[in-house]
Amino acid sequence: xxxxxLSRRSGVPTATIKYYLREGLxxxxxxTAATQADYDETHLxxxxxxxxLIGVRGLSVSATKEVLGAVAAHAxxxxxxxxxxxxxxxxxxDTEPTPVPGGAEVDALIGELGWQVSEHAPxxxxxxxxxxxxxxxxEEISHDALLGYAALAERTAVLDLDQLDxxxxxxxxxxxxxxxxxxxEPALLALRRLAQEHESARRNT
Amino acid sequence: xxxxxLSRRSGVPTATIKYYLREGLxxxxxxTAATQADYDETHLxxxxxxxxLIGVRGLSVSATKEVLGAVAAHAxxxxxxxxxxxxxxxxxxDTEPTPVPGGAEVDALIGELGWQVSEHAPxxxxxxxxxxxxxxxxEEISHDALLGYAALAERTAVLDLDQLDxxxxxxxxxxxxxxxxxxxEPALLALRRLAQEHESARRNT
DNA sequence: CGTATTGGGTAGTGGCACTATCTATGTTAG
DNA sequence: CTAACATAGATAGTGCCACTACCCAATACG
Numbered sequence: 403x404x405x406x407x408l409s410r411r412s413g414v415p416t417a418t419i420k421y422y423l424r425e426g427l428x429x430x431x432x433x434t435a436a437t438q439a440d441y442d443e444t445h446l447x448x449x450x451x452x453x454x455l456i457g458v459r460g461l462s463v464s465a466t467k468e469v470l471g472a473v474a475a476h477a478x479x480x481x482x483x484x485x486x487x488x489x490x491x492x493x494x495x496d497t498e499p500t501p502v503p504g505g506a507e508v509d510a511l512i513g514e515l516g517w518q519v520s521e522h523a524p525x526x527x528x529x530x531x532x533x534x535x536x537x538x539x540x541e542e543i544s545h546d547a548l549l550g551y552a553a554l555a556e557r558t559a560v561l562d563l564d565q566l567d568x569x570x571x572x573x574x575x576x577x578x579x580x581x582x583x584x585x586x587e588p589a590l591l592a593l594r595r596l597a598q599e600h601e602s603a604r605r606n607t
Numbered sequence: 608x609x610x611x612x613l614s615r616r617s618g619v620p621t622a623t624i625k626y627y628l629r630e631g632l633x634x635x636x637x638x639t640a641a642t643q644a645d646y647d648e649t650h651l652x653x654x655x656x657x658x659x660l661i662g663v664r665g666l667s668v669s670a671t672k673e674v675l676g677a678v679a680a681h682a683x684x685x686x687x688x689x690x691x692x693x694x695x696x697x698x699x700x701d702t703e704p705t706p707v708p709g710g711a712e713v714d715a716l717i718g719e720l721g722w723q724v725s726e727h728a729p730x731x732x733x734x735x736x737x738x739x740x741x742x743x744x745x746e747e748i749s750h751d752a753l754l755g756y757a758a759l760a761e762r763t764a765v766l767d768l769d770q771l772d773x774x775x776x777x778x779x780x781x782x783x784x785x786x787x788x789x790x791x792e793p794a795l796l797a798l799r800r801l802a803q804e805h806e807s808a809r810r811n812t
Numbered sequence: 813c814g815t816a817t818t819g820g821g822t823a824g825t826g827g828c829a830c831t832a833t834c835t836a837t838g839t840t841a842g
Numbered sequence: 843c844t845a846a847c848a849t850a851g852a853t854a855g856t857g858c859c860a861c862t863a864c865c866c867a868a869t870a871c872g
Contacts (some may be wrong), residue, residue, distance in 0.1 A: 405818070415861050420820080425860095437819045437868045452739050455641075458861090465644045467724045469709065482739075488728035512730045518807035525797035532794040535659045541786045543770075543794075551791075552798055554759050559802035563810060565748075565866065586756075587796055589737040592694075593757055594795070597764035598788060600722035605768060610849070622831050625851080630829095642837045642850045661829090677815065 405431075408441045412449045419449065427467050439541050451577070466584055469584065473576045504537075506529030515552055558590070610636070613646045617654045624654065632657050632672050645774045656782070664789055674789065709735030711744075720757055763795070 409416045422428040428448055431439030455461045455469065498607060508530045512519060519526070543551075562582055566575060614621045622795055627633040636644030660666045660674065713735045717724060724731070738748060748756075767787055771780060 410649065414783050415862075417817090418860085421861060423822090431819095433819085435818090437817085439819070439869080450744060454744060455770055458737055458740050473673050477859060512801065515805075517801060519801050519804045523801060523804060525800040529794050529797040529801070532663055532790065532797070535647075535663050536771060536786060536790055536794075539659060539786060539790075541783055543787075543791070547766060547770055551795060552802070554763050554766070555795065555798035555802040556806065558756065558759050559806040561752060561759070562799075562803055563806055565752055578746060581741060581744060582748075583800070584702050585737065585741055585744075585746075586748070587743075589734050590756060590760065590799070591654060591796075592734040592737070593760035593793055594767075595730040595788070596717065596722060596724050596728060596734070597757070597760040599724045600720075601761065601764040601768050603723045620831075621849090623829085626830060629851090636850095638850085640838060640849090642848085643839080644850070 405439070405441065408449065411446055414453060417570060422449070422452060422463075425463055425467060427463065427470065437513070453580070454581075454585055459588060461584070469580065473580050474573075476576070502527045502530045504532075504534035507533060509550065511548060514549075515556070534551050559595060562586075608646050610644070610646065611627055613650060613654065616651055617658070619654060619658060627654070627657060627668075630672060632668065632675065656786070658788075659790055662792060668790070674785065679778075680783050681781070707732045707735045709737075709739035712738060714756065716753060719754075720761075767791075 405416050405419060408414075409419055412419075414422075419428065423430060428445060429447065431441040433439045441523075452466055452470070455466045457461065461469065505526065508526050512526075534549075536543060564577060565582060568575075570578065608616075610624060614624055617624075619627075619701050623662075624633065628635060633650060636646040636650060639734050640646045642769060657671055657675075660671045661668065666674065710731065717731075738753075741748060770787060773780075775783065
């Protein structure tokens with residue numbers, strides 16, 4: 403199909419499709435002539451995926467590019483894909499983990515839980531910074547509460563992985579994992595807020 | 608204290624503090640003269656709070672203003688505060704809930720769980736849109752899985768509410784709820800990603 | 813053959829979160 | 843008391859981002 407049909411079927415303006423092509427978010431079509439290229443269903447699917455990551459999850463264009471690149475590069479190593487989102491660095495990044503405020507607490511927590519996660523996992527820093535910020539605002543999360551959240555996170559992760567089809571093609575599986583990890587995030591936060599409202603109402607009856 | 612000290616103690620440039628004052632994120636200081644105003648510890652705390660919401664959680668300036676306004680307006684009604692974040696509308700918004708793709712599924716889920724949440728809760732729409740987007744990409748979340756996530760969300764919410772001090776001043780309690788709801792979000796997502804990496808490693812051993 | 817479409821490139825737009833500058837006024841050290 | 847410095851309030855400018863509009867030469871199609 404030509405770009406206009408890709409645009410019509412995806413609802414994305416051709417100018418924007420060209421922009422995504424320039425930014426490397428979308429693979430180029432098969433050129434049939436100097437001013438003609440052919441796109442297929444894989445382009446359409448990729449375009450919808452990009453739109454979802456940017457629109458629903460709110461990733462930036464550059465973050466989206468990084469995530470998609472990481473998935474493509476490590477399609478066969480499913481469990482490495484799962485940690486890669488939102489500020490992720492290349493998996494082969496072997497720089498020293500930057501000491502981050504709250505990092506020691508995070509290391510201790512992960513050790514206590516017996517979790518095996520990469521030293522470079524950006525989530526470590528995110529967690530440390532967030533806990534440190536809360537503390538500085540006088541809202542320290544107790545160790546017990548943190549353990550509770552971690553246990554629930556672990557059960558969520560089990561649920562996440564249970565839904566992956568182990569028989570699927572590795573590339574499909576990686577993309578599926580990406581979608582269910584990243585795109586589900588707003589849904590999980592929404593569920594938590596709904597649950598908070600319900601629970602709060604229940605307690606104040 | 609004067610604005611320069613507020614700036615020094617918070618690490619926020621005076622120009623930015625003035626910008627927040629203009630935008631209504633920060634209450635004006637007590638004017639002592641035409642070109643002089645006095646700020647106190649409450650301003651400092653508020654400023655740090657604003658910075659945390661914008662920097663750590665990634666809220667926009669306008670969303671931050673809305674959230675802070677909602678907290679101030681409903682400090683006594685704790686359970687209404689808890690649902691208010693990221694795209695929240697005023698609580699007294701009595702417009703018809705806009706029919707949203709996936710809305711029926713969300714309504715059914717909430718009914719099945721026995722949750723009592725407002726019809727206007729923006730999280731309903733977020734959840735519906737996200738599930739719908741996933742479905743359009745061929746990654747439908749099964750009803751069972753959704754129930755599982757909801758159950759875990761409910762337990763998370765219980766943990767959240769357990770940590771609120773029922774004896775605290777209503778305003779403090781509202782602010783505390785805000786911090787633990789909104790600011791904890793990146794931490795919970797980080798925990799999930801770490802848990803996914805661990806669980807994935809465990810299964811592939 | 814003539815009109816429409818396309819790929820590829822460049823430049824422009826609007827929104828956002830600041831940031832810099834200006835002026836009239838205040839404060840304060842010497 | 844005055845000169846150097848700080849401040850409130852206002853306006854304008856900056857840099858980044860995600861598009862969006864336009865242009866041109868080269869097809870494609872009826």
